[in-house]
Amino acid sequence: MIVSQYNHPVEKSGNKQESQFSIKASAQAFKILSDSLYSNKVQAVVRELSCNAFDSCVEAKTDTPFEIHCPNLLEPYFSVKDYGVGISHEFMMDGYATLFHSTKNNSNDTIGGLGIGRMVFMAYSDSCNVVSIYNGYKRSYVVYRAESGFPTVTLM
Secondary structure, eight states: OOOOOOOOOOOOOSOOOOOOOOOOOOHHHHHIIIIITOSSHHHHHHHHHHHHHHHHHHHHTOOOOOEEEOOOSSSOOOEEEOOSOOOOHHHHHTTTTSTTOOSOTTOSSSSOOSSOGGGGGGGTOSEEEEEEEETTEEEEEEEEEOTTSOEEEEEO
């Protein structure tokens, strides 16, 4: 989704000293952005990961629907599987691991665009598995909250 930019004029007088705000990466900041945003954590996980799967299918121009597996007694796990474009190893290690980085903010054909939905699982769990098939290579990753509190991606 194309996210509107803040391009509004500001009138100033004189030459004043200024300093722009920034965000310091910390375990607490990641916890707020991946956990504290959601009032219904289970619903948020299902919604955000399903939207990402939908967006991947849109990008791949496929009509094959994505699949959701809900936990049950025999298979007590949640998963979302799509038939979209996949995630390159380079993006997984750099772009995926960078909050507010999005490949979807130049099109209104996709739902996402803010670059924080991928971390939603941390509202419910401290780790998840990500499997990607990209250009004929299948890679498995574990994304988890490390001892330091920082989210971490590990190629398995």
